[in-house]
Each structure stands twice: as structure tokens, then as C-alpha cells.
Amino acid sequence: MAQATFRVWRGASGGQFHDYTADVVPGMVVLDAIHQIQATQAGDLACRWNCKAGKCGSCSAEINGKPRLMCMTRLNDLPLDEPVTVEPMKAFPPIRDLVTDVSWNYTVKKKIKPFKARKPDAPDGTWRMSQSDVDRVQEFRKCIECFLCQDVCHVLREHALHPEFIGPRFLVYTAALEMHPLDDEDRLADLKGDHGIGYCNITGCCTKVCPEEITITENAIIPLKERVVDRFYDPVKRLFRVFSG
Numbered sequence: 001m002a003q004a005t006f007r008v009w010r011g012a013s014g015g016q017f018h019d020y021t022a023d024v025v026p027g028m029v030v031l032d033a034i035h036q037i038q039a040t041q042a043g044d045l046a047c048r049w050n051c052k053a054g055k056c057g058s059c060s061a062e063i064n065g066k067p068r069l070m071c072m073t074r075l076n077d078l079p080l081d082e083p084v085t086v087e088p089m090k091a092f093p094p095i096r097d098l099v100t101d102v103s104w105n106y107t108v109k110k111k112i113k114p115f116k117a118r119k120p121d122a123p124d125g126t127w128r129m130s131q132s133d134v135d136r137v138q139e140f141r142k143c144i145e146c147f148l149c150q151d152v153c154h155v156l157r158e159h160a161l162h163p164e165f166i167g168p169r170f171l172v173y174t175a176a177l178e179m180h181p182l183d184d185e186d187r188l189a190d191l192k193g194d195h196g197i198g199y200c201n202i203t204g205c206c207t208k209v210c211p212e213e214i215t216i217t218e219n220a221i222i223p224l225k226e227r228v229v230d231r232f233y234d235p236v237k238r239l240f241r242v243f244s245g
Contacts, residue, residue, distance in 0.1 A: 001023050001024070001025055002023070002024045002025075002080070003021050003022065003023055003024060004021070004022060004024045004033070004075065004080040004084060005019055005020070005021055005082075005083040005084070006019070006020050006021075006022055006033055006034070006037060006083065006084050006085075006086060007019050007083040007084065007085045007086070008020060008034070008037065008042075008045065008085075008086045008087075008097070008098070009086065009087035009088060009097060009098065010042075010045070010097055011096065011097065012094045012095065012096055013093075013094050015094070015097070017085070017087075018042075019083060020037045020041050020042065022036045022037055023036065024075055024080065026076065027074075028074070028075045029070065029071055029072065029073055029074050029075065030061075030063055030068075030070040030071075030073045030075065030078075030084070030086060031047075031049055031052060031059055031070035031071040031073075032075075033075065033084075034047050034070060034086065034098070035047075045097055045098070046095070046096045046097035046098060046099045047059070047070075047097065047098045047099065048098070048099050049070070049071065051071070052071045053071065054069055054071055054072040054144075054211055055144055056144060057069070057144035057145050057146030057147070057211075058146075059071050060089055060146045060147060060148050060151065061086055061087065061088060061089065061098050062085075062086070062087045062088070062089060062090065062151070063078070063084065063085065063086055064078065064084060064085055065085065066209070067089060067148040067151040067152045067209050068148065068209070068211075069146060069148070069211050070086070072211055086098065088100045089102075089147065089148075089151040090151065090157055091147075091150055091151040091152075091153070091156045091157045092104065092147070092150075092151070102147055104162055105145070105147055105150065105167075105169065105170075108166050108167070108170050109170060109173065111166075111194070111195075112166070112170060112173060112174055112177070112187070112190070112195075113177075113185045113186075113187050113190065114177075114185070115177055115180065115182075115183055115185065116183060116184050116185040117182050117183070117184065118182055118183070118184035119184075127181075127182055129181035129182065130181070133179075133181035134181060136179055137175075137176045137179050137180050139214055139215065139219060140172050140173070140175055140176035140179075140214065140219075140220060141176060142212040142214055143169065143172055143173070143212060143214060144211070144212060145169065146211060147169060148209045148210065148211065149167070149168040149169050149172075149206035149207075149209060149210055149216060150167040150168065150169050151209075152205045152206060152208075152209045153167055153168055153200075153205065153206055154203070154205070155167070155196075155199045155200065161196070161199060164194075164196045164199065165195070165196035165199045165200075166195045166196065168200070168206035168216050168217075168220075168221065170195070171191075171195075171197065171200070171216070171220055171221050171224060172214065172216055172220045172221075174187055174191065174195070174224065175219075175220035175221070175223065175224055176220075178224065178227070179223070188227055188228055188231045188232075191224055191227075191228050192228050192231075192232055197221070197224060197225060197228060198228075200221055200225070202217050202221060202222060202225075203217075204217045
């Protein structure tokens with residue numbers, strides 16, 4: 001049995017790192033070490049978790065500076081000859097220790113126009129759609145709302161433009177609605193305006209941290225950007241709208 005040092009953030013915005021030693025056995029993940037520290041050395045260490053299977057998104061944190069799920073980060077993938085740093089997500093207000101206030105995300109979700117079914121296009125009152133259109137949105141439904149993509153996004157993380165930008169998670173959510181073959185709502189003006197899609201410069205960092213491997217940048221954000229550009233910035237279409245009224 002080996003031992004490793006874990007440098008864990010304690011406190012809130014004015015907190016600091018504390019070093020703890022934990023026993024490491026094969027197959028352990030970072031969340032196991034945090035639970036061991038809670039049980040043996042720091043009973044008041046605040047940590048949010050639930051499923052321990054990478055499906056609830058609760059245990060999001062920053063491990064060695066990278067946004068990750070603690071339950072899916074194996075210790076044998078980390079350099080244990082130096083302290084493993086574990087700290088809360090930086091894009092959201094700290095509550096205590098490893099727990100942050102992510103309620104802003106749920107407020108943002110309520111601002112996005114919900115699904116609105118288009119009129120049936122068949123005489124029997126049903127719809128016709130291609131399988132490829134159905135398959136296209138299934139990827140977006142895998143999101144577990146861990147908010148790691150929100151945390152790594154520099155618009156939120158570095159510039160704190162939360163009032164002006166909904167972030168990659170909710171661009172994915174909007175894409176799932178906009179690309180749904182039965183949806184008839186128009187969200188392009190919202191994307192251009194209040195949702196701030198223009199702030200995203202498609203670095204791809206959100207795709208890299210997604211534990212569900214959703215291709216956020218290429219499959220969700222870029223197509224939405226193209227739709228906004230086609231609507232509001234294509235000179236030919238703008239000219240057509242002027243003359244067509």
C-alpha cells in the first residue's frame with residue numbers, strides 16, 4: 001500500500017490549501033481519497049457527490065488545475081510523486097471547500113425558449129422526419145450537467161461574463177432544441193443577443209473536458225453560429241429581407 005499527498009482547498013473565497021496524506025490502493029479514484037480524508041482527518045470537509053459512476057455530475061472539481069469529475073479520475077493516471085491538488089470549480093461562487101454555487105446555471109436554463117412542436121405534416125396528424133435528423137440531437141441528450149464545460153470556458157472562468165453569455169452547456173441545450181426535427185421555435189435572435197454566442201471563439205476546450213465526450217464545439221456551437229451568421233450577417237439575405245419586407 002502506497003501513500004500520496006492531497007493538497008485540498010479548504011474554506012471559501014478566502015480559504016487556502018491544506019495537505020493530507022491518504023493510503024492509495026489499485027483502482028482508487030480521487031473521490032475515494034477525499035472520502036478517506038473525510039473519514040480519518042477532516043470530518044468537516046465539504047464535498048458534493050452522489051452516484052460515483054460518472055453519471056450525476058455532482059463531484060465536479062479541478063484536479064491538478066484541470067476541470068474533472070473526481071469519481072472518474074483514477075489515481076494511477078496522476079503523478080503521485082507530487083501533491084495532487086483538488087480545488088473547487090473557479091467559474092462559480094465558492095460555498096465551502098470543494099462545493100460551489102451552480103444555481104446560476106438553472107436560472108439560465110429557464111431563459112431558453114422551450115420546445116414548440118411544429119404542425120403535423122401528414123394527413124393522419126403525424127409528422128415525417130428522417131432518421132439522420134433524429135440521430136443528430138441524441139448526442140446532446142447525454143449531458144449530465146456536471147458544468148465542467150462551463151468551468152473551463154474562458155468567457156466565464158477568466159472574464160466572468162455570466163450576465164452576457166450562457167456558456168457551452170446551454171449552447172448544447174439550445175442546439176438540442178434548434179436541431180430537433182419537430183421543433184418550430186425561433187431562438188436565433190436570443191442566441192445573437194442575450195445568450196451571447198458571439199463571445200465563443202470555438203477554442204474547443206469545452207469538448208476536451210466533457211466526460212460524456214459530446215462534441216460540443218463542432219456539433220453544437222459551430223452549427224448554431226452558422227445559423228446566426230446566415231440570419232443576421234449574410235449580405236445577400238439581408239438585402240433580400242429589405243426588399244421582401
